[in-house]
Amino acid sequence: IMAADLLQNVHTRYNLLTAEWVLVSPHRNKRPWQGKVEAAAGLQRPAYMADCYLCPGNHRAEGVENPVYTEPYAFTNDFAALIPGTPEGRFEEDGLLIAHSQQGQCRVICFSPRHDLTLPQMELAAIEKVVQLWKEEYVNLAANPSIRYIQIFENKGEIMGCSNPHPHGQIWAQSEVPTELVKETRQQQAYYEKNHRSLLADYLALEEKKKERIVCENEHFVALVPFWAVWPYETMIISRRQVADIREFTPAEQAALASILKRLTTRYDNLFQTSFPYSAGMHQAPVNDGAYPGWHWHMHFYPPLLRSATVKKFMVGYEMLASPQRDITPEMAAAQLQVMREVHFLEK
Amino acid sequence: IMAADLLQNVHTRYNLLTAEWVLVSPHRNKRPWQGKVEAAAGLQRPAYMADCYLCPGNHRAEGVENPVYTEPYAFTNDFAALIPGTPEGRFEEDGLLIAHSQQGQCRVICFSPRHDLTLPQMELAAIEKVVQLWKEEYVNLAANPSIRYIQIFENKGEIMGCSNPHPHGQIWAQSEVPTELVKETRQQQAYYEKNHRSLLADYLALEEKKKERIVCENEHFVALVPFWAVWPYETMIISRRQVADIREFTPAEQAALASILKRLTTRYDNLFQTSFPYSAGMHQAPVNDGAYPGWHWHMHFYPPLLRSATVKKFMVGYEMLASPQRDITPEMAAAQLQVMREVHFLEK
Ligand SMILES: O=P(O)(O)O[C@H]1O[C@H](CO)[C@@H](O)[C@H](O)[C@H]1O
Ligand SMILES: O=P(O)(O)O[C@H]1O[C@H](CO)[C@@H](O)[C@H](O)[C@H]1O
Numbered sequence: 001i002m003a004a005d006l007l008q009n010v011h012t013r014y015n016l017l018t019a020e021w022v023l024v025s026p027h028r029n030k031r032p033w034q035g036k037v038e039a040a041a042g043l044q045r046p047a048y049m050a051d052c053y054l055c056p057g058n059h060r061a062e063g064v065e066n067p068v069y070t071e072p073y074a075f076t077n078d079f080a081a082l083i084p085g086t087p088e089g090r091f092e093e094d095g096l097l098i099a100h101s102q103q104g105q106c107r108v109i110c111f112s113p114r115h116d117l118t119l120p121q122m123e124l125a126a127i128e129k130v131v132q133l134w135k136e137e138y139v140n141l142a143a144n145p146s147i148r149y150i151q152i153f154e155n156k157g158e159i160m161g162c163s164n165p166h167p168h169g170q171i172w173a174q175s176e177v178p179t180e181l182v183k184e185t186r187q188q189q190a191y192y193e194k195n196h197r198s199l200l201a202d203y204l205a206l207e208e209k210k211k212e213r214i215v216c217e218n219e220h221f222v223a224l225v226p227f228w229a230v231w232p233y234e235t236m237i238i239s240r241r242q243v244a245d246i247r248e249f250t251p252a253e254q255a256a257l258a259s260i261l262k263r264l265t266t267r268y269d270n271l272f273q274t275s276f277p278y279s280a281g282m283h284q285a286p287v288n289d290g291a292y293p294g295w296h297w298h299m300h301f302y303p304p305l306l307r308s309a310t311v312k313k314f315m316v317g318y319e320m321l322a323s324p325q326r327d328i329t330p331e332m333a334a335a336q337l338q339v340m341r342e343v344h345f346l347e348k
Numbered sequence: 349i350m351a352a353d354l355l356q357n358v359h360t361r362y363n364l365l366t367a368e369w370v371l372v373s374p375h376r377n378k379r380p381w382q383g384k385v386e387a388a389a390g391l392q393r394p395a396y397m398a399d400c401y402l403c404p405g406n407h408r409a410e411g412v413e414n415p416v417y418t419e420p421y422a423f424t425n426d427f428a429a430l431i432p433g434t435p436e437g438r439f440e441e442d443g444l445l446i447a448h449s450q451q452g453q454c455r456v457i458c459f460s461p462r463h464d465l466t467l468p469q470m471e472l473a474a475i476e477k478v479v480q481l482w483k484e485e486y487v488n489l490a491a492n493p494s495i496r497y498i499q500i501f502e503n504k505g506e507i508m509g510c511s512n513p514h515p516h517g518q519i520w521a522q523s524e525v526p527t528e529l530v531k532e533t534r535q536q537q538a539y540y541e542k543n544h545r546s547l548l549a550d551y552l553a554l555e556e557k558k559k560e561r562i563v564c565e566n567e568h569f570v571a572l573v574p575f576w577a578v579w580p581y582e583t584m585i586i587s588r589r590q591v592a593d594i595r596e597f598t599p600a601e602q603a604a605l606a607s608i609l610k611r612l613t614t615r616y617d618n619l620f621q622t623s624f625p626y627s628a629g630m631h632q633a634p635v636n637d638g639a640y641p642g643w644h645w646h647m648h649f650y651p652p653l654l655r656s657a658t659v660k661k662f663m664v665g666y667e668m669l670a671s672p673q674r675d676i677t678p679e680m681a682a683a684q685l686q687v688m689r690e691v692h693f694l695e696k
Contacts, residue, residue: 001437001449010434012524014446020527023429023450031427032409035511061380079379081371081666081673086358089349096551097575098362101349102371153665161662163383170665176360178671179368203444227445279665302668314509317501317518317627318429320650323526325429 007329015228016191016199017283018183022230023325031327033311038159040309041275043346045116045165054166056113072126072133073110074171080106082174103146104174107137111167118156118167118275120265120344127258134171134282135246135254141173142247142287149177149286152246157277159304159312177286184283185292192294198242200296213334216263216342220256223264225334230324232306232313233271233333235264237299244295245284264301267340274309278302355677363576364539364547365631366531369671370578376675381659386507388657389623391694393464393513402514404461420474420481421458422519428454430522451494452522455485459515466504466515466623468613468692475606482519482630483594483602489521490595490635497525497634500594505625507652507660525634532631533640540642546590548644561682564611564690568604571612573682578672580654580661581619581681583612585647592643593632612649615688622657626650 001011012021053060056068061078082104091099111130112122119127134152141150154169155162177185191199207213207224215223215235223237237260243249249257268276279302285295304312306327319325349359360369401408404416409426430452439447459478460470467475482500489498502517503510525533539547555561555572563571563583571585585608591597597605616624627650633643652660654675667673 001435001439001447003439003441005435005437005449006439006447009449010429010431010452011439011447011449016444016446021448021524023522023526024447025429027431028427028429033511035509036506079376081358081373081376081675083358083375087349087353089353091349091351091354091359094550094554096364096554098364099349099354099359099372100369101353101357101359104358149670151666151670153669155662155665158384161383161664163381172666172670174371176369178371180668180670202442206442206444279668281665281669283669300669314503316509317503317629318499318520320528320627321501321629321631321648322497322499322520322528327429 007331012323013228015226016203017187018180019187020183021323022228023323024329025325025327026329026332028327029307029332033307035314038310038312041157041159041277042165043275047114047116049115049166052115052164052166054108054110054164054168055115069110069113072112072130074107074133074137077106077108077170082106082172100176102174102176104172105141105144105147107141107171107173109133109137109169109171111169115166118265118269119154120262120269121346122167122262124258124262127262128255131254131258131261135249137171138246141171144173145288146175147173147287148175148289149173149181150284151178151281152284153279153281155279157275159277160279162277177289181283181286185286185295188294188296189292190294198294198296200238200298201242204238204240212331215267215334215337216260218256218260220253221260223260225330225337227330229330229333230315230326231302231304232326232328233268233303233337234330235301235337237261237264237301239297242296244292245287245297246282248297263342266342266344267337268301268303270340270345271336272305272309273345276303277305355679360671361576363574364551365535366528367535368531370576371671371673372677373673373675374677374680377655377680379675381655383662386658386660389505389507389625390513391623395462395464397463397514400463400512400514402456402458402512402516403463417458417461420460420478422455422481422485425454425456425518430454430520448524450522450524452520453489453492453495455489455519455521457481457485457517457519459517463514466613466617467502468610468617469694470515470610472606472610475610476603479602479606483597485519486594489519492521493636494523495521495635496523496637497521497529498632499526499629500632501627501629503627505623507625508627510625525637529631529634533634533643536642536644537640538642546642546644548586548646549590552586552588560679563615563682563685564608566604566608568601569608571608573678573685575678577678577681578663578674579650579652580674580676581616581651581685582678583649583685585609585612585649587645590644592640593635593645594630596645611690614690614692615685616649616651618688618693619684620653620657621693624651625653
């Protein structure tokens with residue numbers, strides 16, 4: 001088949017990072033939608049809210065009080081899914097019931113003292129401080145030798161299970177490498193062993209030649225819609241320099257990451273003139289586990305919206321049981337994101 | 349670690365069918381929820397609705413008219429994600445952009461002419477006719493030699509992306525085996541080659557000994573919460589006899605499947621006194637592709653609700669990027685489903 005067929009005929013695309021496939025049905029975006037309509041994200045919030053457990057000076061669960069922080073602020077999640085003191089061990093019965101205990105820690109990162117902001121609305125200098133705090137947290141968590149993997153992520157918007165609109169993200173660190181990272185490690189290491197080059201560096205070089213899926217870029221990072229994107233407006237930020245994790249970024253790279261984060265999330269907000277929901281997170285090499293010469297830092301954005309601020313893509317029946325499926329092509333999504341302005345629509 | 353630790357300490361469990369892991373955080377069900385509250389499913393609907401495109405005699409998209417059907421009724425999806433005439437072919441560029449064309453067909457199955465019913469509310473004899481129609485559709489779709497896999501499924505409830513409450517399911521048939529089925533085929537075949545027995549038969553025998561995760565059973569089927577369940581109230585129906593797909597079921601087995609479907613979905617509705625949403629579907633062997641002696645028919649139920657009719661589990665940031673995570677143990681969920689009555693709460 002030809003590249004042009006990919007824009008109109010049903011096909012599957014191969015995800016280089018996971019070795020899994022996505023079903024693409026280009027014509028299906030003509031489907032009418034009579035199903036669930038989500039509430040659009042509220043755009044006006046006060047800068048401080050007395051009943052927000054993330055605002056400076058307020059009480060959290062169990063009576064802890066937040067400091068009156070003025071810069072990004074991190075603390076241990078009061079309802080953490082991973083806990084440091086968990087006893088070690090493995091469970092097995094007849095080779096059929098298999099479980100491993102899991103040590104770890106969950107951190108919460110308030111991006112700003114201001115309740116009313118989100119990443120795209122923050123000053124560049126303030127986002128740089130978030131990047132710096134991510135790095136410091138990563139260094140601290142990796143200093144614990146029982147930790148093998150550290151997941152930095154953000155759930156943005158009620159529709160993505162975020163229970164508080166105060167701008168914040170999370171970091172979960174744990175003693176084993178979780179499933180998605182096992183896949184990405186396997187694929188990147190196999191490519192590296194065969195080609196002695198980074199899989200994502202080669203992929204990025206090809207996308208730079210083609211240009212059609214690139215959304216925006218700067219000296220150190222490129223944001224693009226991956227060829228195998230699953231979510232309608234899924235994107236990926238890839239560092240031009242191959243590094244295993246955030247600890248290796250220079251000050252110039254940190255500033256460039258802050259900048260591309262602001263630019264990409266501004267385009268997202270402008271797309272449907274809403275506070276664009278997503279789950280986003282960095283993928284980085286396992287820690288305290290030797291060298292992973294194939295690993296290449298990148299960050300995924302998985303946004304649920306399909307056609308407007310209120311109609312999302314449901315990854316349900318077929319998708320849960322068989323394979324992810326998408327209705328608009330990655331190239332259509334990229335074309336829309338490419339023409340967005342980088343001035344936030346609320347700024348005018 | 350001991351079995352008792354699995355009820356209180358953070359751990360990961362291994363999914364025998366996919367070789368993937370789920371993170372279990374038993375203590376986390378104490379977490380308060382201030383996030384998104386879903387609308388509860390509407391319970392009262394008229395038996396016929398003039399503007400429902402699935403009701404008998406009504407117009408569908410593109411002007412097609414439904415017959416005045418009185419039994420389960422199947423037709424080709426008007427907005428199908430898979431289309432029969434798609435030209436065959438493979439696309440590859442530098443080993444980095446890889447795509448395959450995909451032939452296939454999407455069918456819709458109206459379970460009942462009555463707009464106001466759902467599976468648990470239907471008469472047993474009417475559900476038996478649905479099972480019979482599933483089988484006939486499967487036979488027809490498998491008669492096309494280009495088809496390799498047939499996914500029978502149901503999205504129930506608005507929250508699961510179902511765009512019409514008229515009771516219906518779907519069947520997607522396609523020319524390649526999709527990702528989740530590649531995993532399950534690999535795991536079942538590997539076990540079979542090593543042990544010369546069905547993986548799920550051995551697993552079922554162990555669960556029958558333990559009893560703690562079994563929800564209900566009859567002569568031919570068992571419904572249980574799998575040890576590695578991801579969704580809070582996820583269950584699986586396993587056939588006692590190892591068959592590769594629905595075509596092999598005897599009339600007695602078909603009747604028993606209808607019966608356990610009614611009993612399991614009634615328990616679900618009774619749990620939160622709501623029309624319990626889920627995505628459910630059968631997993632069966634690939635077709636037109638030789639013998640798969642390890643394959644064992646089963647059906648998954650993936651329901652999103654966590655604590656009530658209006659609070660669901662969000663599989664977002666950490667889950668999308670790293671690994672599924674659950675807050676109540678499979679054993680807690682099974683214990684709740686075990687004590688449910690099998691008379692529907694609306695019947696009194
Ligand atoms: O075809 P339907 O029921 O309108 O659509 C629903 O099920 C499909 C198959 O799981 C999904 O791809 C859609 O996102 C969902 O809304
Ligand atoms: O910890 P939070 O933000 O309250 O919770 C949110 O993110 C977690 C990590 O992705 C998920 O496990 C929860 O389901 C979701 O509601």
